[in-house]
Amino acid sequence: xxxxxxxxxxxxxxxxxxxxxxxxxxxxxxxxxxxxxxxxxxxxxxxxxxxxxxxxxxxxxxxxxxxxxxxxxxxxxxxxxxxxxxxxxxxxxxxxxxxxxxxxxxxxxxxxxxxxxxxxx
Amino acid sequence: xxxxxxxxxxxxxxxxxxxxxxxxxxxxxxxxxxxxxxxxxxxxxxxxxxxxxxxxxxxxxxxxxxxxxxxxxxxxxxxxxxxxxxxxxxxxxxxxxxxxxxxxxxxxxxxxxxxxxxxxxxxxxxxxxxxxxxxxxxxxxxxxxxxxxxxxxxxxxxxxxxxxxxxxxxxxxxxxxxxxxxxxxxxxxxxxxxxxxxxxxxxxxxxxxxxxxxxxxxxxxxxxxxxxxxxxxxxxxxxxxxxxxxxxxxxxxxxxxxxxxxxxxxxxxxxxxxxxxxxxxxxxxxxxxxxxxxxxxxxxxxxxxxxxxxxxxxxxxxxxxxxxxxxxxxxxxxxxxxxxxxxxxxxxxxxxxxxxxxxxxxxxxxxxxxxxxxxxxxxxxxxxxxxxxxxxxxxxxxxxxxxxxxxxxxxxxxxxxxxxxxxxxxxxxxxxxxxxxxxxxxxxxxxxxxxxxxxxxxxxxx
Numbered sequence: 001x002x003x004x005x006x007x008x009x010x011x012x013x014x015x016x017x018x019x020x021x022x023x024x025x026x027x028x029x030x031x032x033x034x035x036x037x038x039x040x041x042x043x044x045x046x047x048x049x050x051x052x053x054x055x056x057x058x059x060x061x062x063x064x065x066x067x068x069x070x071x072x073x074x075x076x077x078x079x080x081x082x083x084x085x086x087x088x089x090x091x092x093x094x095x096x097x098x099x100x101x102x103x104x105x106x107x108x109x110x111x112x113x114x115x116x117x118x119x120x121x
Numbered sequence: 122x123x124x125x126x127x128x129x130x131x132x133x134x135x136x137x138x139x140x141x142x143x144x145x146x147x148x149x150x151x152x153x154x155x156x157x158x159x160x161x162x163x164x165x166x167x168x169x170x171x172x173x174x175x176x177x178x179x180x181x182x183x184x185x186x187x188x189x190x191x192x193x194x195x196x197x198x199x200x201x202x203x204x205x206x207x208x209x210x211x212x213x214x215x216x217x218x219x220x221x222x223x224x225x226x227x228x229x230x231x232x233x234x235x236x237x238x239x240x241x242x243x244x245x246x247x248x249x250x251x252x253x254x255x256x257x258x259x260x261x262x263x264x265x266x267x268x269x270x271x272x273x274x275x276x277x278x279x280x281x282x283x284x285x286x287x288x289x290x291x292x293x294x295x296x297x298x299x300x301x302x303x304x305x306x307x308x309x310x311x312x313x314x315x316x317x318x319x320x321x322x323x324x325x326x327x328x329x330x331x332x333x334x335x336x337x338x339x340x341x342x343x344x345x346x347x348x349x350x351x352x353x354x355x356x357x358x359x360x361x362x363x364x365x366x367x368x369x370x371x372x373x374x375x376x377x378x379x380x381x382x383x384x385x386x387x388x389x390x391x392x393x394x395x396x397x398x399x400x401x402x403x404x405x406x407x408x409x410x411x412x413x414x415x416x417x418x419x420x421x422x423x424x425x426x427x428x429x430x431x432x433x434x435x436x437x438x439x440x441x442x443x444x445x446x447x448x449x450x451x452x453x454x455x456x457x458x459x460x461x462x463x464x465x466x467x468x469x470x471x472x473x474x475x476x477x478x479x480x481x482x483x484x485x486x487x488x489x490x491x492x493x494x495x496x497x498x499x500x501x502x503x504x505x506x507x508x509x510x511x512x513x514x515x516x517x518x519x520x521x522x523x524x525x526x527x528x529x530x531x532x533x534x535x536x537x538x539x540x541x542x543x544x545x546x547x548x549x550x551x552x553x554x555x556x557x558x559x560x561x562x563x564x565x566x567x568x569x570x571x572x573x574x575x576x577x578x579x580x581x582x583x
Contacts, residue, residue, distance in 0.1 A: 009213040010186045032216035056212040056233045084205040103188045
């Protein structure tokens with residue numbers, strides 16, 4: 001069962017997304033900041049990372065750069081979810097495998113996740 | 122005397138209330154019940170700050186996600202989606218508050234202020250900090266620490282809270298300013314009001330001021346009588362006489378109306394007050410334009426009325442000699458109406474104004490006790506700007522043998538007072554004008570008969 005790490009300072013969004021993904025059969029882990037995500041990264045070894053952009057301490061972009069610099073996680077796919085900064089994600093295909101707009105359509109998000117995993121099999 | 126650096130808010134009325142704007146680097150509480158407009162005000166201040174090259178950190182201690190906020194803010198013109206995530210950052214500290222406590226929230230915000238180089242911090246949900254605090258001292262410490270860090274970084278702080286904090290609360294004692302927003306019911310009408318309750322380091326216009334939320338955001342209308350206080354001598358205008366538009370009347374009042382005087386026409390409905398005003402305005406020219414500021418008659422009806430007196434308002438308007446404004450009296454907010462009138466006078470270089478009527482203008486305020494002061498200020502300001510004013514006042518008694526209609530409270534600022542009424546003359550009903558007061562001119566007090574026809578208004582001795 002793939003594990004998905006969700007990072008968002010807005011815990012409600014992280015929670016809603018996490019419940020929806022659990023319903024789909026994924027295992028989820030939630031972190032409220034980039035720093036916390038990096039702390040649990042080695043322990044959880046997620047198969048997919050979904051991160052918000054605008055967060056205290058570290059933006060989603062900085063987080064993705066840090067993750068990609070770690071050998072163990074450099075091939076883990078990362079999705080950026082963002083309202084205003086979606087274009088920034090699209091400009092960095094080296095960091096983000098997929099960009100989802102906020103507020104998101106949950107079915108669309110799930111569809112994109114399935115597609116991502118299928119492409120990687 | 123030292124003047125502290127101010128942040129211009131971009132909201133005219135707001136800066137006027139604070140006599141220049143928020144003090145840069147100071148901290149403020151904006152409080153008001155849910156729906157009072159504090160989130161809109163704070164965001165408007167934030168986005169305007171960004172437009173002036175400031176950097177804003179908007180942090181929340183509430184659970185609601187920011188996307189919903191963006192959704193609603195997108196209907197307001199100040200919202201700039203492109204600035205979000207760039208010069209204005211929206212972050213949540215709810216999780217940190219829940220799991221790690223107030224101290225960690227301070228740490229998070231301090232780091233964020235430095236990281237984002239923020240010059241303004243907006244913290245929403247201050248009440249949650251209080252709920253998380255174990256003692257009032259903790260709340261004080263939380264605010265003091267945040268203030269300290271922010272001030273060190275030269276960052277102005279706005280705390281938003283939905284609670285009605287009183288003057289003795291720890292929050293109030295700590296901050297430099299308290300801005301209260303609320304809504305009062307007057308009859309079945311809701312009136313939004315804003316108050317500057319505490320303002321260290323800056324003067325402020327005291328009391329409650331009305332505001333509205335429109336598609337530009339918050340628009341504040343400071344109470345007119347506090348804003349336009351002329352302490353110095355009134356500017357002198359050369360003494361010249363202007364025709365009232367009616368020869369028969371001019372002859373009785375020493376040749377006409379003195380320029381930049383205020384004439385009040387009192388009388389019952391149908392007596393011809395509006396017609397006298399139309400006759401007065403028909404003497405306007407492109408060099409000395411006039412303004413018809415009406416509440417009762419739509420521009421179409423005013424033009425039709427003018428036509429029945431043989432006056433072509435449409436031609437005057439086309440020539441730039443006349444401007445017609447119709448404000449339905451139910452529109453409310455007397456200060457907004459007065460600022461609108463003064464703004465047009467300024468912009469269009471208006472020299473003559475007819476206000477139809479002062480009663481309707483007065484009804485626009487929820488607080489009737491203000492009416493005399495507002496009218497006094499408005500008429501005084503128009504006079505000081507060299508505008509000759511005519512205004513109508515509806516009296517309720519239709520018939521009266523003696524011209525003894527009680528003068529409205531404004532008669533102090535009124536130079537000339539005319540009473541139009543119906544008088545039974547044998548078997549017919551006559552309109553008569555009585556001259557009750559003419560300032561600075563000798564006048565003949567005997568009543569005049571008013572005759573209206575498509576050649577205009579004429580007056581002659583009864």
